[in-house]
Amino acid sequence: MGSYTDGMEPGVHEEEHRQISGGWVRAGIFGVSDGLVTNVSLILGFAGANPGHDVVRLAGLAGLVAGGFSMATGEYLSMRAQKELLEYEIDVERRSIESSPAAEQAELRDIFVARGIEMELAERLSVDLMRDPDLALRTHTREELGIDPSATGSPISAAISSLIAFAVGAFVPLLPWLWSASGNEVPWSILFGAIGSATVGGSIGWFTRKGVVAWALRQVSVTALAALVTFGVGRLVGG
Numbered sequence: 001m002g003s004y005t006d007g008m009e010p011g012v013h014e015e016e017h018r019q020i021s022g023g024w025v026r027a028g029i030f031g032v033s034d035g036l037v038t039n040v041s042l043i044l045g046f047a048g049a050n051p052g053h054d055v056v057r058l059a060g061l062a063g064l065v066a067g068g069f070s071m072a073t074g075e076y077l078s079m080r081a082q083k084e085l086l087e088y089e090i091d092v093e094r095r096s097i098e099s100s101p102a103a104e105q106a107e108l109r110d111i112f113v114a115r116g117i118e119m120e121l122a123e124r125l126s127v128d129l130m131r132d133p134d135l136a137l138r139t140h141t142r143e144e145l146g147i148d149p150s151a152t153g154s155p156i157s158a159a160i161s162s163l164i165a166f167a168v169g170a171f172v173p174l175l176p177w178l179w180s181a182s183g184n185e186v187p188w189s190i191l192f193g194a195i196g197s198a199t200v201g202g203s204i205g206w207f208t209r210k211g212v213v214a215w216a217l218r219q220v221s222v223t224a225l226a227a228l229v230t231f232g233v234g235r236l237v238g239g
């Protein structure tokens with residue numbers, strides 16, 4: 001069974017591992033970015049209404065916790081669904097290897113031939129691989145689905161890392177509010193938010209190789225716009 005396409009090259013696995021590790025880093029950066037934009041806006045929105053130091057601090061803490069858990073549950077559910085889908089596909093493959101080994105052996109041989117292996121050698125190789133059920137399954141899922149049956153990812157660790165990433169971002173603009181009221185929390189919060197945004201944007205630019213400064217400025221502008229809107233709403237509604 002399978003959906004092997006001619007576009008798959010022998011180097012596909014190294015490529016994939018790069019994408020997976022790159023995917024984690026990218027998810028982390030965007031998680032931090034989410035936390036930062038959310039909490040800069042939330043904190044400045046509250047600060048705009050001038051409700052007092054402790055209320056703003058509480059709002060910032062609530063934003064950190066609520067946003068972090070929202071990100072974690074979203075990540076958990078989507079990873080879980082993806083994992084179950086992959087496990088279903090692996091199961092289909094496993095049953096197909098059991099029920100029609102001859103067709104699966106021929107399929108494997110054709111895959112090898114498509115990769116440039118001689119027919120005779122491909123035949124021997126595929127017959128050999130099909131003798132060990134575990135090896136057969138691993139080879140089939142790798143060749144047809146591009147995954148290792150034992151490496152479908154962990155929803156729990158994805159959830160925990162997105163919670164941490166969001167919390168790190170949300171913590172930055174909250175920092176000036178954690179100590180006693182000085183009266184200067186708003187400018188400090190804006191400064192921390194701007195430095196955090198520039199760092200996050202710069203990292204995105206570095207990873208995408210699309211210009212560190214341009215991305216830093218883009219991220220700062222987007223965050224500033226969001227904060228400006230909520231600050232204005234806070235002023236209007238609560239001020």
Ligand SMILES: [Zn+2]
Binds near residue numbers: 001107140144
């Ligand atoms: Zn197959």
